[in-house]
Amino acid sequence: MITRRTAFLGAAVAALVATAPALAADDLKLPRQAIELVAPPFVHQHEQATKEGPKIIEFKLTIREKEVVIDDAGTKFQAMTFNGSMPAPMMVVHEGDYVEVTLVNPEANTMPHNVDFHSATGGLGGGALTHVNPGEQVVLRWKATRTGTFVYHCAPEGMIPWHVVSGMHGTVMVLPRDGLKNREGKPLRYDRVYYIGENDLYVPKDANGKYKSYDTPGEAFADTTEVMRKLIPTHVVFNGKVGALTGKNAMTAKVGETVMIVHSQANRDTRPHLIGGHGDYVWETGKFINPPEKDLETWFIRGGSAGAALYTFRQPGIYAYVNHNLIEAVELGASAHFKVEGEWNNDLMKQVKPPGPILPGKSSAADAVVQTR
Amino acid sequence: MLLAMKIKIAITAAALASPVALTVAPVASVGHSTADSAITLIAARPFQYRMAGDFSRDGKPAEAPLREARLSGDVKIMTSQVTSREYAHCVDDGGCPRIPRAPEMADRPVVGVSWRDATAYAEWITNKTGVLHRLPTDEEWVFAAGEKARDEALPLADPVDPAQAWIARYEAEANRVRPLAFDPQPIGTFGRNENGLDDIGGNVWEWTNTCFLRMMLEQTGAAQVTNTNCGVRVVQGAHRTYMTDFIRDPRTGGCAAGVPPANLGFRLIVDAQLPAFYRIVEEVALKLRAKL
Numbered sequence: 291m292i293t294r295r296t297a298f299l300g301a302a303v304a305a306l307v308a309t310a311p312a313l314a315a316d317d318l319k320l321p322r323q324a325i326e327l328v329a330p331p332f333v334h335q336h337e338q339a340t341k342e343g344p345k346i347i348e349f350k351l352t353i354r355e356k357e358v359v360i361d362d363a364g365t366k367f368q369a370m371t372f373n374g375s376m377p378a379p380m381m382v383v384h385e386g387d388y389v390e391v392t393l394v395n396p397e398a399n400t401m402p403h404n405v406d407f408h409s410a411t412g413g414l415g416g417g418a419l420t421h422v423n424p425g426e427q428v429v430l431r432w433k434a435t436r437t438g439t440f441v442y443h444c445a446p447e448g449m450i451p452w453h454v455v456s457g458m459h460g461t462v463m464v465l466p467r468d469g470l471k472n473r474e475g476k477p478l479r480y481d482r483v484y485y486i487g488e489n490d491l492y493v494p495k496d497a498n499g500k501y502k503s504y505d506t507p508g509e510a511f512a513d514t515t516e517v518m519r520k521l522i523p524t525h526v527v528f529n530g531k532v533g534a535l536t537g538k539n540a541m542t543a544k545v546g547e548t549v550m551i552v553h554s555q556a557n558r559d560t561r562p563h564l565i566g567g568h569g570d571y572v573w574e575t576g577k578f579i580n581p582p583e584k585d586l587e588t589w590f591i592r593g594g595s596a597g598a599a600l601y602t603f604r605q606p607g608i609y610a611y612v613n614h615n616l617i618e619a620v621e622l623g624a625s626a627h628f629k630v631e632g633e634w635n636n637d638l639m640k641q642v643k644p645p646g647p648i649l650p651g652k653s654s655a656a657d658a659v660v661q662t663r
Numbered sequence: 664m665l666l667a668m669k670i671k672i673a674i675t676a677a678a679l680a681s682p683v684a685l686t687v688a689p690v691a692s693v694g695h696s697t698a699d700s701a702i703t704l705i706a707a708r709p710f711q712y713r714m715a716g717d718f719s720r721d722g723k724p725a726e727a728p729l730r731e732a733r734l735s736g737d738v739k740i741m742t743s744q745v746t747s748r749e750y751a752h753c754v755d756d757g758g759c760p761r762i763p764r765a766p767e768m769a770d771r772p773v774v775g776v777s778w779r780d781a782t783a784y785a786e787w788i789t790n791k792t793g794v795l796h797r798l799p800t801d802e803e804w805v806f807a808a809g810e811k812a813r814d815e816a817l818p819l820a821d822p823v824d825p826a827q828a829w830i831a832r833y834e835a836e837a838n839r840v841r842p843l844a845f846d847p848q849p850i851g852t853f854g855r856n857e858n859g860l861d862d863i864g865g866n867v868w869e870w871t872n873t874c875f876l877r878m879m880l881e882q883t884g885a886a887q888v889t890n891t892n893c894g895v896r897v898v899q900g901a902h903r904t905y906m907t908d909f910i911r912d913p914r915t916g917g918c919a920a921g922v923p924p925a926n927l928g929f930r931l932i933v934d935a936q937l938p939a940f941y942r943i944v945e946e947v948a949l950k951l952r953a954k955l
Contacts, residue, residue: 362925363845499763537837606826608833629833634824641822644722645877647889 320388324348327379330529331484331541331626333552336382338479339469344386346431351378352394353403353422353444353458355507360491360525361532361623366503367493368510369530370403370444370456376530377487377554378442378460383434384467390431395422400506402446403453407432408594409440409462417445434464438577439596441556451557452515455490456507457530459556461596466578470600473581478571480550480600484541486562488555488591488613488624489530490523523558526613526622535611535626543603545632551611552576554596560624562599563588563614566607569599588614605639606632700749701742702933703859705807709733713814715801715897715905716876718886724819724828725880732802740799740807741930743850743861744772744869750784758787762911771847772867774926778896778908781870781929788931795934801873801897803932811856811863813902839902842866842925860930868900868913868924875905900924 323345328334354374360367372378383389389410395403402423406415410432413419420428444450444458470478494502494513501524504510517524528535535541543549548570553562571582574589576597583589591597603609613624712732718725750773753759760783762775776784778798785796805812818831844866853865875895878886898906898913904924906913913923 362841537833540833540837606824607829627833629830630826631830632826634826636823641825644719644724644822645717645890 320344320346322346322348322390325381327351327373327381329373329375329379330377331486331535333380333382333463333483333485336465337384338465339477340384340467344384344388346388346390347381347383348390348392349381350392350394351405352396353399354396355399355401357503358457358530360493360527360530363501365493365501365525367491368456368504368507370401370453370458370507372405372444372458372460376457376489377485377556378458380460380485380552381462382465383462384465385434385437386467387434387464388431389434389462390429391416392427392429393420393422394427395424397425399424400508403444403458404446405430405442406445407440407442407462409434409436409438409442409464411435414445415442421446434462436577437464437466437579438573438575439463439552439554439598440576441554441594441596443556449511451518452511454556455492455518456514457489459487459554461485461487461552461554463552463596463598464578470578470582472571473584478582478600479548481547482543483550483552485552486528486535486554486611486626487530488553488558488560489525489527490555490558491525491527492517493524495524523618523622526560526618526624528624528626532623533625537627540608540627540629541611543628543630545603545606545630548600548602549628551599551601552596553591553599555591555593558593560591560593560618561588561614562591562597563612564599564601564628565610565612566605567601567603567609570602571600573598603628603630603632605635606630607634700745700930702739703742703807705738705740705858707734707737710806710809711814712802712805713816714876714878714886715873715903716878718878718880720880723822726816726819727878728880728884728886729814732806734803734806738799738803738807739933740803740860741933742859744867744928744930745781745784746770746850747773747847749773750776750780753784753787756787756791758790759783768847771849772862772926772928774847774867774928775911776870776927776929777911778870778906780911784929785931796931797934798870798872798929799932801871801899801903804869804871804899807858807860808863808899809856809858809860812899813864815902842901845925847926847928864901866925867928868898868904868926870906870927870929871897871899873897898924898927 325334325347327349351372354371356369356371356374358367358369359365369376393405402421404417404420406417408415410416416430416432420430422428440462442460442462444453446453472478492514494517496502502513525532569586569589571584572586572589573580573582574597576595589597589599607630609628609630611626611628612619618624709731711729713729714727718727748769750759754761760780762780781798785798788796817835818828820828847867851861853862855861856863873896874891874893876888877890879889880886895905895907898904911927913927
């Protein structure tokens with residue numbers, strides 16, 4: 291039996307809960323799930339759609355300042371990273387989940403760091419609440435209120451761009467609880483997912499035009515900033531290094547498989563293109579509440595965002611996945627490869643005649659078509 | 664100059680008497696070491712050779728036949744690759760285009776040179792010394808490289824399913840071993856082959872004069888050239904490849920896979936253009952040797 295007074299009290303308690311969600315997550319008794327992150331281009335296991343209710347998803351990001359090699363010539367680079375990879379690992383959660391990140395800045399590092407999640411609300415994306423000095427850690431929780439692919443990055447005052455172009459950026463993918471949909475509301479699924487993070491790098495050169503190397507990030511700061519301010523990168527690479535996703539590290543797929551490619555650029559615009567393929571469904575801005583575009587040849591990723599594309603491979607062979615500013619792809623390094631196994635489809639493509647001498651007087655296939663008209 | 668020639672003849676004659684290669688240096692010193700490279704003479708003998716280029720049979724891609732070959736004469740070739748210092752003399756003399764280089768690399772192989780640069784150097788040193796210098800043909804290079812020449816027959820595309828061979832080629836190229844160092848290394852770092860040549864198959868690939876050919880194999884086994892592209896030349900080293908003649912800095916990227924040549928450099932064939940008298944002496948010596 292509910293009296294008027296208890297009903298009123300109940301409403302007041304409900305209102306209190308509604309106005310104080312920050313202290314609610316644990317009080318709500320949500321289940322917790324800890325997820326081990328994996329290095330790009332791979333993505334940790336996840337459900338594409340879930341019947342379960344919201345959870346608190348725990349991730350750990352450990353900051354690693356380290357020297358890396360960024361090209362075939364052995365150019366050394368003072369990188370700053372989350373978990374040691376460029377880009378940082380991709381985190382996948384579902385809408386309504388709470389993301390609880392433990393950010394660790396080990397003693398061995400030289401600088402304070404923090405993290406700004408584009409998918410989080412308030413507090414500079416968490417940047418205001420996550421400053422950690424070497425030898426400290428911090429725990430931040432934020433609610434995944436909107437779906438899509440979102441960049442996260444380090445954002446320490448006064449040095450934001452330098453930390454970002456030194457490697458401190460990754461992506462969060464917030465999936466709708468009932469999965470991805472096309473424009474008509476039909477479910478879309480993928481067989482594989484790859485995460486490509488594009489890095490624009492600015493490496494100083496000496497008087498002879500040779501790339502300079504430094505012992506610590508701090509020593510590289512002044513020269514690097516000078517190069518950055520000219521806005522012309524010396525390297526534009528996928529996953530931290532020229533050739534990180536080619537040759538033995540080429541991404542793989544099979545004919546008939548649908549692959550999701552998440553592409554992030556935390557600093558600068560880019561335009562991915564799959565040579566010999568397409569974007570069947572593309573969320574160019576990466577936000578799944580907007581219907582995906584169809585059949586794109588090239589898609590635009592705004593600096594400071596991540597986009598997602600689905601493609602079902604129809605033909606075997608080698609596919610180049612490039613930034614279709616081809617100067618950046620070929621001269622600066624922004625190229626990846628897919629190696630796709632399967633059976634060749636002659637209907638889609640056939641070499642009708644191999645290269646040979648130009649035969650004067652003989653009608654070519656093109657002439658024949660004209661004659662039939 | 665004449666003295667140098669005389670010495671050379673004597674050494675050549677000595678070399679002719681011996682079936683093994685002999686290294687002599689210097690060949691012809693004119694002024695300030697314009698040609699201070701040592702020259703190695705390699706006596707002609709049969710060797711296995713697979714022609715460069717694209718081959719087809721009945722309209723399908725085919726492997727170039729591996730043939731027993733023998734050059735028409737002995738090969739006189741630079742023992743090591745042309746160095747930055749040597750190339751710089753040509754630049755200073757107005758004979759070669761200037762290319763960027765680090766001063767500490769002066770005694771290492773010159774790299775970042777195109778076929779055109781290498782050819783300009785050959786012409787310049789020929790004029791300087793009066794001795795014909797030129798890039799080797801692919802056939803000469805393979806002969807001189809001996810056991811260090813790589814006969815890499817890559818999988819052939821089946822027109823019915825071109826992707827299988829394409830993937831296999833990609834994997835073969837991706838499995839090529841990358842040179843340990845990218846910068847040119849001191850002469851001799853990559854060892855000496857059985858013919859006495861330094862650094863064959865090291866981290867500097869060498870231009871040859873051989874043009875890119877497309878050839879049709881007939882039933883008889885004869886090859887018929889269907890297209891010649893001399894804008895592309897054969898480049899030799901740890902693997903054989905083809906480069907457009909103005910390229911100085913090879914790289915893959917975009918659609919290409921695998922390991923490109925780390926550096927482009929060259930060594931030259933030295934063809935003695937001797938006064939008639941000496942030429943006769945040499946011919947006699949050759950004939951004598953043929954009878955041995």
